[in-house]
Amino acid sequence: MVFPEVERSIYKQNPLDNVLCQLRFPPILKINTGDISAFQDDIRSMFPEYSEQIEIINEITLGPPNPFQQNAINQFSRPSSNKNHLFTSADGKWKVNLTNTFISLSTSEYTKWEVFRDKLLLAQKSFIAHYKPSYFSRIGLRYVNIFCRTGLGMPLTKSWGDLIESHYNGVFSTTSSEQLRTFKNVYEFNLEKDFCTVKTLSAFINKKDNGEQCLLIDNDYSMNDKTAIDNAEDILNYLNGTSTRLIRWIISDELHKAMGPQKQ
DSSP, X not given: OOOOOOOOEEESSOOEEEEEEEEEOSOOTHHHHSOOHHHHHHHTTTOOEEEEEEEEEEEEXXXXXXXXXXXXXXXXXXXXXXXXXEEEOTTSSEEEEEOSSEEEEEESOOOOHHHHHHHHHHHHHHHHHHHOOSOBSEEEEEEEEEEOTGXXXXXXXXXXXXXXXXXXXXXXXXXTGGGOOOOEEEEEEEOSSTTEEEEEEEEEEEOTTTOOEEEEEEEEEEEOSOBXXXXXXXXXXXXXXXXXXXXXXXXXXXXXXXXXXXXX
């Protein structure tokens, strides 16, 4: 899918609730069993807080059931554990996760790509230097947007059909859209670059404090093929550029202007 070229903007009323990048790779066992202090030293200035989580995975094994076992399920499963090393910024708004199959960066305070990319590259370059992955098996970049009408100075009676483009909004374009109480829609597109896709999900959600109906638009971009380590940055820049074009393809000019776009 080719989305139209648009001028890049940064919004005063930023709809992004969370942004996540994940780089997956073939298992590296020493991340589970070895010392990660060198990696921590490299990123500690930005991510001083550390915690460790243990993820329990039940691996199914083949073989005849043992009649002497009381719980038949235990005959077919073998629990294993993976360490999830979590490094967090002092304000808790930026997080790096490292496991034996992926490294990720997430934030609840996204401003612009250059800031996010610099923090990602800090962790990514240290990871590559210390663990030398053969390649990345998947590169993912996810943007979670939440649009709330009152936060943009609009009344709750403002139609979502005026704020979301008709080619994306489906039933919002119909005369019954104002009576719509629940909604969920998923599209998946192939992008111009080989093996790159985006899955876009939209749904109503309610604000916790006052129950206001808001619109979630969750755009999950990925490269789903083996990628050389040196090519990862180019892929991420491409996915980010596509994200700018997609969100403008989704939202109307009225919503775009209401968020206070600033040219970059």
